[in-house]
Amino acid sequence: MLTDPRVVYLFLYVRDMGVSRDFFERTLGLRVLEEDAQSVKYDTGEVILALNRASDFGVTLPGEHDHSTDIVFLVDDVDRARAALEARGVAFTETHRYEIGAITDFYDPDGHWFTLYETSEESLTWPSGDRIEAVRALSRRRAENTAPPAAAADDGFTLDGKPLIYLFLFVRDADEAFALYSQTLGIRDLEGGPCSRASTADEEGVVKYDTGGIILTTHSLETVREEEEIIDHPCPPRTVNPVEMGGKAVVLHAPDIEVTVKNLREKGLEFPEGVVRSGIGATARFVDPSGHVFFLYEPSPESLRLPSGEVLRRVLAETY
Structure with a gap:
């Protein structure tokens, strides 16, 4: 069981670091925290987005869009954000508005799936709404004490200061996923699970977990309402293709990693490489x-x- 189950990093593996940096920095406007020859890190709110060169880690990226994971930026005005980024060459899907709010999707040069999300009034009444509002408030306070980004050729909008708020992981079986995330890892469900106060828009198969300032959400490939009607969802077709899924990794904080790995192994979770130590600390890899x-x-x-x-x-x- 994790004692502090926060997502602290999201790793994205990329083919060409120069091409990806141009996209994330010039086009999206993210600010660099630090960099070296193999990686670059960005401050994206309550989580750090890190680009790693895929060839350095033996990762093979597919030649198609990855629809196993959706990475979601929180914005105040999705139409303004879309127009500004389109002016810099970002290709978007259609903007959709429904009970959760407004969303529009785009992809980075390696096919990683991103979404811009504008909340609705209804979505903020759900249990996850409190977390969204807390993260939004933190981002606004931080922006007040940070120099604005360099002006762009359009209206100056960038994703700098716009937090990553959701990480949707599409899963083959909702009950199987819940057994790992809730029962084995011990992550509390904010919404959608049997212990939460409400289900997300009455959707079965969607569980939002308390993983800090970015909400990790498992989403079954087919989500149904309580009356068992298939939802007409505007998202692209979801997949759980292992080749695609190797292109990114979720990093959870483990303050005492040796004890944590020992306890999780006793619960049946496998760590093929064990605990690996380096100058940055200790890591242990597993796959859901x-x-x-x-x-x-x-x-x-x-x-x-x-x-x-x-x-x-x-x-x-x-604290949120």
Whole structure:
């Protein structure tokens, strides 16, 4: 069981670091926390987005869009955000508005799936709405003390300061996923699970977990309403293709990784490489039943002195 189940990093593996950096920095406007020859890290609110060169880690990326994971930025005005990013060459799907709010999708140069999300009044009445509002307030306070990004050729909008709020992991079986995330890892469900106060828009097969400032959400491939009618969902077709799913990894904080790995192994979770130590700290890799890749991470004192370490300390200290 995890004692502090926060998602602190999201790793994206990319083919060409120069091409990806141009997209994330020039086009989207994200600010660099730190960089080296193999990776670059961005401050995306209550989680750190890290790009890693796929060839350095033996990761093979598919030649198609990855529809196993949806990475969601929270924006105040989806139409303004879309127009500004379209002016810089981002290709979007149609904007959809329904009970959760407004969404529109786009892809990075390696086919990772992103969404811009504008909340609805109804969505903020759900249990997850409190978390969204807390993260939004933190982002706005932080923006007040941060120099604005360089003006763009359009209206100046960027995704700098717009937090990553959701990480949707599509899973082959909702009950199987719940057994791992809730019962084995011990992550509390904010919404959708049997212990939560309400289900997300009455959808079965969707569970939102309390993983800090980014809400990790498992979403079955086919979601149904209580009356067992298939929802006409505007998202692209979802998949759980293991080849696609190797292109990113979710990193959970584990302050005492040796004890955590020992306890989770006793519950049947496998860590093929065991605990791996390096200058940044200790990691342990596992894969969920659908093929999503995770790392447990215990940071080293040295890593906490880096710019990313300052953000990591901030993220771990936040209460929501």
